[in-house]
Amino acid sequence: MRQRIRSAGRWTWIGGLMIALVVAGCASPAGDAITVRVDYSHDEFNTQFIQYFPDQIQVHPGDTVRFVQDWTGEAHTVTFGTAVREALETNRPLIEQYGHLPEDQVPPEIFEQFLEAECTLPVLFSECEGPPSESEAAGEAEAAGTEPEEAFPPIDQSIAQPCLIEEGAIPTDGGPCPNQELGAFDGTEAFYNSGFIGFETDRENVFNLEVSESIVPGVYPFFCAVHGSFQNGVMEVVPADQPIASPNEVNEQTREELNEVVEPFRQVFAQAQGGEIVMGGEAFSGNFSGLVDEQVQGLLNEFVPETITTEVNEPVTWLMFGPHSISFDVPEYFPIYDVQEDGSVTANDEIFAPAGGAPEIEEPEDPTQPLVIDGGSWDGSGFWSSGVLFSDAYVQYTLRFSTPGTYRYACLIHPPMVGTIEVSG
Amino acid sequence: MTEGPARHRTVDTLFFAGFVLYLLGSLFVLVQGAMAVVASVSPAFHETLHIEGLGTGFWARVATRAADASHEVPTALQIVWDYLFSFVNLGLAVFLLWLRSRDWTARLLALALVGAAGVFNLTSQAVLEWLPFTPLETFAQVAAHVIAGLAYVFALLLFPDGRPVPRWRPARVLPLYAGLTLVVVFLSLRLEGESRPATLLLFFGLMVPATGAAAQAYRIFNTEDATGQAQARLLFWALLPSVGFGIVFLILHGFSPVANVLAGRNIPDPPVTLYRSFQPAFALIPVALFLGILRYRIWDIERLLNRTTVYAIATAFLTAVYAGFVVVAQLLLGNVAASPLIDSKPAVAITSFLLLGAFRPVRDRVQVFIDRRFNRSRYNAQVTVERFVEDLRHEVDLVGVVEKLDQVLVEVIQPRHLSLWVSEPTPRSPG
Incomplete structure (x- = not known):
């Protein structure tokens, strides 16, 4: 009898341990928090979206909102503030009305109105006047007989690092904000910026927004200070006694929005796998490096076909849609952005420049025309990169291989985007 | 301790x-x-x-x-x-x-x-x-x-x-x-x-x-x-x-x-x-x-396999008997679901008790069958011991008992060495 009791005690102990483990496993660090996806990496093909999912949420004062970013190679911020609200009050209706149209169909005065509002905000990829662009810097350097120091424009640290400005103007000197302690968001701040959402893993890079208990119910728009007004969302704070969607219902809404936005990509991806895509009424066939769709605010980051077979010294040509690179023998650690010891964020210039003997990139005379580049030949050894290429139309890039072998290659600014070349003798 | x-x-x-x-x-x-x-x-x-x-x-x-x-x-x-x-x-x-x-x-x-x-x-x-x-x-x-x-x-x-x-x-x-x-x-x-x-x-x-x-x-x-x-x-x-x-x-x-x-x-x-x-x-x-x-047969696995086999066969046999009983009842009384014999709780209880009662005898018989068929040494040992017990009823000579005991032990236990000690009765001193 005593033995049985002892045995029962042992199994109770083991059972208790198991239950404790299961309970601990089930517990989520923020199980009740509403989650907003910033960008999204789709499971059927690699994607990048300049969007928030969902782009409209409801919260109560005192709630925490988790902004979760998949690392697709693109930095994002979550930026609130009275300045943001003012700019978006103008731009959100414009985007809704004209955002789906091709640029040449948007009236110029609308563009001006849009830019006027957006240029009140710090935006990294901005069309506003600011520090000299890459080409301008290169031109000035050439005139002065020196090489430009950076291939990427300097990064405004009030965008890249957290920034809180309670009131007054947003600094434009490119330096870091004096106050980087964000605290709970109460809606009265002039500028409340997460900074680049910190990279932890390919998934689950999180910025937690704490909504202050004292916030006044109302609508609080937010945007991404990297990509500008086009990437925006709205957080509506409602009184605590008013019901709101549960985190799971918000996730269902997110999934619906994702399914909707990914459908055009699914079609263009299927076409590309079939060897031919139709874009803007024009048919393209061959090897594709990235794909786009006019209806989607994002990129499809895939090499199609994933494996290309060729022969030694035969030209291989890619049609490149969106900014990409074609890079072989990629170094083991090759970050797009670096965080320095003092917290400042810098871009890795080596990513953007050609390497290993690839030709220098020349600015196209007419950016609306395709950029045609002959990349020469690669002998199969050592880091080689086309550099990051982009044209408003598309880039046609040709390369030959002088040594037989199987080579994997990648786009340096889109980490999951890889392909394989099989070169026979 | x-x-x-x-x-x-x-x-x-x-x-x-x-x-x-x-x-x-x-x-x-x-x-x-x-x-x-x-x-x-x-x-x-x-x-x-x-x-x-x-x-x-x-x-x-x-x-x-x-x-x-x-x-x-x-x-x-x-x-x-x-x-x-x-x-x-x-x-x-x-x-x-x-x-x-x-x-x-x-x-x-x-x-x-x-x-x-x-x-x-x-x-x-x-x-x-x-x-x-x-x-x-x-x-x-x-x-x-x-x-x-x-x-x-x-x-x-x-x-x-x-x-x-x-x-x-x-x-x-x-x-x-x-x-x-x-x-x-x-x-x-x-x-x-x-x-x-x-x-x-x-x-x-x-x-x-x-x-x-x-x-x-x-x-x-x-x-x-x-x-x-x-x-x-x-x-x-x-x-x-x-x-x-x-x-x-x-x-x-x-x-x-x-x-x-x-x-x-x-x-x-x-x-x-x-x-x-x-x-x-x-x-x-x-x-x-x-x-x-x-x-x-490491780790006494034969005992486990033997027991598993016996229980599996006994269970299968009784299940088959029960299934046969249902089929026969169906043939005799028509629809099984409507049959009072099958559907009624007392019938289920009686059947369960009968099956439970039959389990042990069935298991014992299956055990004997399995031992006789697959585990000859164990079966032989059991038969030998049973025969020895029967012989003891008729044997009165101590020497004969000792010889038979010696024979049985060798057969059942198969020891390398065997010695038997019989204690002499202590003579009682007269009153």
Whole structure:
């Protein structure tokens, strides 16, 4: 009898341990928090979206909102503030009305109105006047007989690092904000910026927004200070006694929005796998490096076909849609952005420049025309990169291989985007 | 006085708690793979996983892994092979522990088999690889490999008699074993961050079978007992293909075919060739162990098999009788469901009591039949003892009784040496 009791005690102990483990496993660090996806990496093909999912949420004062970013190679911020609200009050209706149209169909005065509002905000990829662009810097350097120091424009640290400005103007000197302690968001701040959402893993890079208990119910728009007004969302704070969607219902809404936005990509991806895509009424066939769709605010980051077979010294040509690179023998650690010891964020210039003997990139005379580049030949050894290429139309890039072998290659600014070349003798 | 047993109980409790935990971990890995397989054929489940995955935390990661990996599950044949391999390992592990719950060789083997079930299931491992590991997941993965590797190595060193090889004094064996443990742990920690497949290759592909083969070779040459030699030989030959395969693979390919040529990027790139090559070689080990246990009746397995067979046959017989009873009732009374004989609670109760009452006599008869048919020695012993008891009723001569007793003991127990002492009755002193 005593033995049985002892045995029962042992199994109770083991059972208790198991239950404790299961309970601990089930517990989520923020199980009740509403989650907003910033960008999204789709499971059927690699994607990048300049969007928030969902782009409209409801919260109560005192709630925490988790902004979760998949690392697709693109930095994002979550930026609130009275300045943001003012700019978006103008731009959100414009985007809704004209955002789906091709640029040449948007009236110029609308563009001006849009830019006027957006240029009140710090935006990294901005069309506003600011520090000299890459080409301008290169031109000035050439005139002065020196090489430009950076291939990427300097990064405004009030965008890249957290920034809180309670009131007054947003600094434009490119330096870091004096106050980087964000605290709970109460809606009265002039500028409340997460900074680049910190990279932890390919998934689950999180910025937690704490909504202050004292916030006044109302609508609080937010945007991404990297990509500008086009990437925006709205957080509506409602009184605590008013019901709101549960985190799971918000996730269902997110999934619906994702399914909707990914459908055009699914079609263009299927076409590309079939060897031919139709874009803007024009048919393209061959090897594709990235794909786009006019209806989607994002990129499809895939090499199609994933494996290309060729022969030694035969030209291989890619049609490149969106900014990409074609890079072989990629170094083991090759970050797009670096965080320095003092917290400042810098871009890795080596990513953007050609390497290993690839030709220098020349600015196209007419950016609306395709950029045609002959990349020469690669002998199969050592880091080689086309550099990051982009044209408003598309880039046609040709390369030959002088040594037989199987080579994997990648786009340096889109980490999951890889392909394989099989070169026979 | 009670310190020893109390310590044993604590150790036992800790072991079983650890084993259950390890088993749950292994099952979790297998379930994760199964989720991806189900999601690959069920769009609704796939969608549910994605919605769950939009949250954060542990379950969101589980759901995301399964949903994302569902687009690249292996072929049906490969999935069946993976899970067959895992379930054979798991089944054998639980069976061993049930058979010899206090035996440390069986315990280590059980741990090793549970680990191998999770580690060598490519369908599941590919799902795990889909997202980069968190520090906690990395720790769990490394710990699982270390436990499985160490348990396998030491189980094969101790199998089957529990005596460590080489047969040195403890003062010499302990440093050797400690060194071996350190090497395994070091290799695991050193290689885990760089190339998991390389760890697998070194750990399970080379170290486990090589150590096991060496230990069994030692037993072949240092055991005088023919059965012991045969056991060691069986295991040695089962381990040899894995050793050979590991060496050939290493010579031909090194670690290059399993290294990620786009290092620094999280691109799921499971080492399919490595897995598919090693699985059959590694599957030989549990199969050989099981065959060895069966063939040489290690760990009283014949008693267990005998009992299982008897109960299975008795249960099947009574079930058949009950089914026959239902069919006959149906034929006689029409619809079974409408039959008062079948449907009424008293009828069910009476039938149950009848079956319960019949169980023991049926089991005894089946036991006799099984012993007579398959376990001749036991049957002969039983018959001999019964005959001896019968003879005692008629035998009055002490010398005759002693002769018969001597004969029976030799026949039943088969001792090497037998001596019988009959005490002389002490003469009573007159009143």
